[in-house]
Amino acid sequence: MVRLTAPEFTGDQLVGIPEMAELAGITSSTLRAYISRGENSIPLPQATIGGRSMWARPVAEDWAEARSKSSEGVEAAMSSGDNDSLSRGAADVRQRFTENFTRTLWERPAVRKRWTLRHRNEEAVRELADELAWEVAASLDRIIPTEELGSTIRHAVLDELANGGDSHEDLVDNQDWQFVGITRPVSRMLGWHVRHFPYSAQTVINDIIGEAERRLDLPRQVTIRSLSNALTMDSGLDGKTLEAYLQLVLPPENAS
Numbered sequence: 287m288v289r290l291t292a293p294e295f296t297g298d299q300l301v302g303i304p305e306m307a308e309l310a311g312i313t314s315s316t317l318r319a320y321i322s323r324g325e326n327s328i329p330l331p332q333a334t335i336g337g338r339s340m341w342a343r344p345v346a347e348d349w350a351e352a353r354s355k356s357s358e359g360v361e362a363a364m365s366s367g368d369n370d371s372l373s374r375g376a377a378d379v380r381q382r383f384t385e386n387f388t389r390t391l392w393e394r395p396a397v398r399k400r401w402t403l404r405h406r407n408e409e410a411v412r413e414l415a416d417e418l419a420w421e422v423a424a425s426l427d428r429i430i431p432t433e434e435l436g437s438t439i440r441h442a443v444l445d446e447l448a449n450g451g452d453s454h455e456d457l458v459d460n461q462d463w464q465f466v467g468i469t470r471p472v473s474r475m476l477g478w479h480v481r482h483f484p485y486s487a488q489t490v491i492n493d494i495i496g497e498a499e500r501r502l503d504l505p506r507q508v509t510i511r512s513l514s515n516a517l518t519m520d521s522g523l524d525g526k527t528l529e530a531y532l533q534l535v536l537p538p539e540n541a542s
Contacts, residue, residue: 309350375482380423387415465511477521
């Protein structure tokens with residue numbers, strides 16, 4: 287690594303770990319952990335000043351932008367905000383199983399008397415139930431065949447797009463058509479996939495847009511609006527979260 291101490295860069299052209307972490311929307315400790323473990327493709331520092339690693343601001347900004355569209359960025363945008371960084375769907379699963387396990391372990395006398403001790407109380411039981419529920423939520427990718435599910439959803443959405451409107455030609459030619467209506471069962475499955483496996487769903491969404499354009503001659507803006515409308519109606523996400531997710535995963539409507 288080249289370590290520069292001469293004034294090749296001015297102060298406002300360089301950023302340290304705190305500024306770089308802020309650009310990426312993570313904490314300084316998280317960035318330091320990435321650097322120590324060699325994760326997340328952290329660029330080499332462009333300078334070392336006073337023993338501190340420094341990056342040229344354009345390099346830091348490019349890395350932060352690339353990270354926002356990476357698996358980590360997409361997962362972060364869809365994070366439930368808990369300390370375990372579960373997706374919103376996985377966090378819902380955890381909450382549901384926490385309630386179920388608490389009822390099973392504490393509220394059913396026949397079960398409770400088999401293991402409870404005097405110093406144990408409902409709060410302790412709930413903590414245990416939450417740990418068990420986390421194991422379930424964190425294991426979703428081993429419980430559900432994610433790749434196969436994504437492929438099934440992709441085929442289902444493409445079939446909806448192929449059969450939208452009175453005819454495909456009418457759909458493409460009629461400027462009044464802004465999107466193809468996707469049936470609720472299919473759009474709800476797409477929304478479920480987005481909530482639980484946001485980065486895998488990104489691949490599915492982009493595959494749908496590309497295949498609709500190549501195989502169906504469907505303008506990408508029609509497909510993008512169709513998917514956006516379906517997720518707005520049936521994803522189960524609040525508008526702000528969905529908007530942030532779609533900004534990360536959707537290509538520009540007019541890209542070549």
